[in-house]
Amino acid sequence: MxxxxxxxxxxxxxxxxxxxxxxxxxxxxxxxxxxxxxxxxxxxxxxxxxxxxxxxxxxxxxxxxxxxxxxxxxxxxxxxxxxxVPWLLDDMEPGPEGFPTYTRQLSVLRPAGKQKARVVPSWRPWLPDRLPARGCPECVAESPSPHPYRLLWAIPIVSSCLAHGCWLEATLAARSYFGMWDFDRPAPSPAPQHVLTLDQRTRDAFAVGHVELPRRRVHAGIWFRLLRTVVDELSCPLSENRPADTGTIRQIWKEAGYPARDGQGLWRPFEQQPETVQRHTMEAAAVTIALLEAGTITGRGCGAHLFLPEPDLELGDGRTPAEFSKSQPDNLKALGQALEEAIQAAREDPAEAQALYAFALIGCRTPESVTRLRADFAELGIPLEILSLTDGQASFA
Ligand SMILES: [Zn+2]
Known part of the structure; x- marks a missing residue:
């Protein structure tokens, strides 16, 4: 060369x-x-x-x-x-530990820790063996040949084009080639608002590294895992759930317009499902989030509250928490501010997250308190995947 x-x-x-x-x-x-x-x-x-x-x-x-x-x-x-890497996925190499680590640390519809354990050898999230060949008919029509191809069109974590508000369509040719569309371009088909809302959040996670949820901002690493958790909850055999959760999951699929689990008999991870099943499942995930945010359904997992609006808290004397905080002595105010800064730093910097986690772990005396701590970190939008997974086996004094 x-x-x-x-x-x-x-x-x-x-x-x-x-x-x-x-x-x-x-x-x-x-x-x-x-x-x-x-x-x-x-x-x-x-x-x-x-x-x-x-x-x-x-x-x-x-x-x-x-x-x-x-x-x-x-x-x-x-x-x-x-x-x-490491936000969308921990590692490019597929592995047997990936599935439970990625999809089972959080929970939304089902109570935490109630899922049937599954071993999926050689798994990595969101990526099928062959990346899908999809595109937005409008984007392709507007661009000169050879038409550019967006990376997100190849990952079945999104289903729509936000610029044009339409579904992505199969290109009927090798990925990145649009020869067929020069003769027979599919008509753009409008995607429903709940799908566009979901895809906007996922785009934000890729583009700016975080997502604004009703209650608080969450780190992209949390968002991708939260979404994959919902996909898992919607895809598991209904008999594995408690009756109340089964009812909620049935209601979601009905609202989405598809039979439960999109009619799949056997369980396979999302990544190995046919493309139409993937699309219907992502649509059901979008419906799930819309129903949670509207208060129509209640999720019983530890992450469900992230989709609820921030409550208007008032203390007994009518003051808001911010007003109460202002009235505190300066040293307490400084402590509160230092903690807020440490949490913000931990959201953005893995080393800061590790340091804060190690500090908080000092107060944990039981495995249950470690589990609670990890749930608190998830709720605060601090990515869990960067924390040591071995601390659950730490010895407790
Ligand atoms: Zn487009």
Whole structure:
């Protein structure tokens, strides 16, 4: 390979664009294809299988592309799924411990700790073996060929295009190629508001690292796990739930317009479901959140309250908590402010989270109090996945 020559012409990456899509557009500038572009930078890229590039580019490729284009490596990393580790997923490598760690630490519809244990060998969240080939008909119509492809279209965690308010549609061709649509483009079909609301939150989690819920802001790492927990609760065989929870889950599916569990007989994790079942399940998850927020259903899990509005608290003497706090001596005010700052820092910085957790753990004398502490951290929007999972086995004095 010759030295790191800069490509004199290249399009800037679009907001949210997948890495393979941008490479295809660069190749288009030079009248070549993505395979030849790969040869030029010393990497084999299979045009028929772009998943490798969009999941996790091979080591060194980001740095070479940064040299060739002048685009910052951090920006390029965000164009593949690996750029979202550890928030969207703990690790790109599938593993047997991933499923319970990711989907069972939180709870929304069912009481915590009541789920039947499941072992899913070689699992990672949200990613099917083959990434789906979907797109927004309007976005594609508005863009010149070769049409850019958004990374989120390839992850079944969203179902709609927020810019156009419509469902994503299967492209009927290899992912990132829209040849069929040049002749027969599907008509855009409006997505319901509850789906758009859910997808807006998920987009926010990717774009800004947090989501504003009615009660408080939660970290993206919590949001992705909370959503996958709801998906799990909606997908489990109904006989595994207590009757009251079964009734709620049936009500949600009915409201979504589908049979319970979308009529699936056997249990399989969401990632291994057919695409239509995935879409219906995400729609049911959106209905779940809308019903929780409206107070129509009550979730019995520890995370359900996140979807309730902040209560208008008044103390016995009619003062709000903020007014009460203002009236406190300065040293207590300072303590409260220091704690607030420590919590905010822990939401954003894993090292701060670990330090605060270690400090809070000093007061825990029983396994139950550790469980409570972890629930409190989740409620405060501090990501749990960065905390040591072995502290549950710590010895208690
Ligand atoms: Zn669109």
């Amino acid at each position: 010759s030295g790191p020559l800069r490509w004199p012409v290249h399009p800037a990456p679009n907001d949210g664009e997948a890495l393979s899509s941008w490479l295809r557009r660069i190749a288009g500038c030079y009248g070549t294809d993505i395979e030849h572009l790969g040869d030029d930078i010393g990497y084999k890229i299979d045009a028929g299988d772009l998943d490798d590039v969009d999941l996790a580019p091979p080591p060194g490729m980001i740095e070479v592309l940064a040299e060739r284009t002048g685009v910052a490596p951090a920006r390029l990393r965000q164009m593949s799924v690996a750029g979202s």
